[in-house]
Amino acid sequence: MRLPLPQVEPDATLPDSVTIYEVGPRDGLQNESSVVPAEVKAEFVRRLAGAGLGTIETTSFVDPRWVPQLADAEEVLGLLDEQGRGAQRPVLVPNERGLDRALAAGVGAVAVFGSATETFARKNLNRSVEESLAMFAPVVERARAEGLWVRGYVSMCFGDPWEGPVPVEQVVEVCRRLMDLGCDQLSLGDTIGVGTVGHVHRLLAGLDAVGITVDRVGVHFHDTYGQALSNTLAALREGVTVVDAAAGGLGGCPYAKSATGNLATEDLVWALxxxxxxxxxxxxxxxATSAWMAGHLGRPSPSRVVRALTGA
Incomplete structure (x- = not known):
């Protein structure tokens, strides 16, 4: 029996096409209690690419003492060979040491991960926001000089579990300063999933007012309160065309326990x-890929579409 498909009813308020920035292999697996073997991670990337996902964030060159689940970054990229390189296979680099490792591995794109709030900057990077930006400056400069594409993540854009609501003006200022370093693209992170539609519209308007237009912005929503898909559609109606999602709805954040899974790529694709x-x-x-990975993780996929189509 064929799997059901959504009835197509074109929505003129949405873009004609959307680029899905798949974060499952990195953001999706970094919070797992067990370590997934490198061979499985590499096969995950291959299967995602085979399903048509063009941009896949493969791993992170963070200190393995802090994120042991991704300590095998070089091994994973070695198993992928050319499939793990290029501008459509970004890796996360926290600092210049991480960049050194990424360059040695021959990657073509990197991302840095900042915070809109002081508390999370301290917990995630052991630095203030100001010190974090100073740390990123040489990373972005060197990466651009090497011809790499660079993405800048800003987390806690819609709320912080320690500080509560985060003023839009504060988020915009951190985003502006990060993009002024030379990043090609900005990803807005709703790390704990508290954002709502009106908040999305206001933040995008604030960014546009300082010259960060929607063609340079991606959105990254967590589904803690079931708002990820509605917030994503709100951003798309503002002209955003890049959406972060994780196959199977995997993911979380090691330093923010209230950050549950990412927007599931399947749920996004069904809607689009x-x-x-x-x-x-x-x-x-x-x-099929997400069901396969769920089997390796030993639990059902959080994605509603995966569960509906597989009967899990």
């Missing part, structure tokens, strides 16, 4: 397919 928006993703192949 139904709206007539092109993603290039084969939903059947993606669901």
């Amino acid at each position: 397919d139904g709206a007539g928006v092109h993603t290039g993703v084969d939903l059947d192949a993606l669901v």
